[in-house]
Amino acid sequence: MGCAIQIENLRKSYGEHLVLKGLNLRIEEGEIFGLLGINGAGKTTAFECIEGLRKYDSGRITVNGKMGIQLQSSSLPAYIKPQEAVLLFANWNGTAADPSILAALGIHELEKKQYRELSMGQKRRLHLALALVGNPDLVFLDEPTAGLDVEGRISLHAQIRLLKEQGKTILLASHDMAEVEALCDRIAILNKGNLAFLGTVDELTASIGRRYNIKIITKAGEEDYAAENIGEAMLDLLEGYKKRNLTVLDIKIDRGTLEEHFINIAKGE
Numbered sequence: 001m002g003c004a005i006q007i008e009n010l011r012k013s014y015g016e017h018l019v020l021k022g023l024n025l026r027i028e029e030g031e032i033f034g035l036l037g038i039n040g041a042g043k044t045t046a047f048e049c050i051e052g053l054r055k056y057d058s059g060r061i062t063v064n065g066k067m068g069i070q071l072q073s074s075s076l077p078a079y080i081k082p083q084e085a086v087l088l089f090a091n092w093n094g095t096a097a098d099p100s101i102l103a104a105l106g107i108h109e110l111e112k113k114q115y116r117e118l119s120m121g122q123k124r125r126l127h128l129a130l131a132l133v134g135n136p137d138l139v140f141l142d143e144p145t146a147g148l149d150v151e152g153r154i155s156l157h158a159q160i161r162l163l164k165e166q167g168k169t170i171l172l173a174s175h176d177m178a179e180v181e182a183l184c185d186r187i188a189i190l191n192k193g194n195l196a197f198l199g200t201v202d203e204l205t206a207s208i209g210r211r212y213n214i215k216i217i218t219k220a221g222e223e224d225y226a227a228e229n230i231g232e233a234m235l236d237l238l239e240g241y242k243k244r245n246l247t248v249l250d251i252k253i254d255r256g257t258l259e260e261h262f263i264n265i266a267k268g269e
């Protein structure tokens with residue numbers, strides 16, 4: 001596997017505000033790489049520096065391959081039809097739009113509509129299609145499923161997996177851990193301009209250990225507990241309730257979400 005993107009010591013500030021404090025990252029060809037961080041962590045800034053859309057103070061960025069970019073928010077003329085937009089972008093790229101991409105994204109179904117009439121999900125699908133028109137090697141997706149309903153997210157996730165199968169490298173900026181867990185081979189978490197974590201989702205989980213949240217309901221009310229070892233914890237808890245002569249009416253157990261762990265790392269706690 002070759003290197004798709006190499007970032008060395010990237011620094012970027014807006015006036016006095018230093019947003020990226022010497023970022024180092026290597027993204028491999030063919031992987032889905034997630035860049036995570038809370039609002040304002042610098043994900044979009046990092047993307048824009050890599051994409052060549054934003055000047056940076058110092059450092060070095062090497063990109064191997066052609067880029068296709070879906071910006072966090074973008075707009076098209078209100079009256080343009082999806083097919084026309086695709087043709088326009090294909091012309092700019094000097095390529096013919098790949099009909100299989102358009103079919104997979106359902107762009108043909110939208111042929112009678114104008115841009116202003118599209119739903120949020122339809123707009124996102126169209127913007128993804130436009131990012132793919134030039135047949136890029138690297139695809140940048142900045143919060144691609146923000147604001148989409150469950151069906152829209154599932155369908156867009158399937159498209160993103162398909163792009164990986166086609167051998168493309170995908171960079172995804174997100175603060176949605178569930179999305180990242182479902183899609184990404186590796187993730188980086190940005191915190192205050194530095195890398196707080198770099199590795200796979202499994203490594204992230206293993207590094208923190210997953211806790212169980214336990215809620216026990218009795219006539220006297222509800223009590224919450226947290227435990228690493230669910231078996232031992234349940235035996236102890238039930239023994240305790242028995243001793244207190246309290247009848248357990250219900251037990252709810254869930255695993256501490258990756259989201260909670262992510263927030264702890266992303267906020268540096």
Ligand SMILES: Nc1ncnc2c1ncn2[C@@H]1O[C@H](COP(=O)(O)OP(=O)(O)OP(=O)(O)O)[C@@H](O)[C@H]1O
Nearest residue numbers: 014019037038039040041042043044045046072175
């Ligand atoms: N054009 C700009 N001028 C000045 N400050 C900016 C500019 N763009 C971003 N910033 C600031 O830089 C920091 C990082 O912003 P950025 O948009 O890169 O974060 P992000 O991680 O993508 O956030 P979000 O999840 O909200 O999209 C924020 O504090 C933001 O206010």
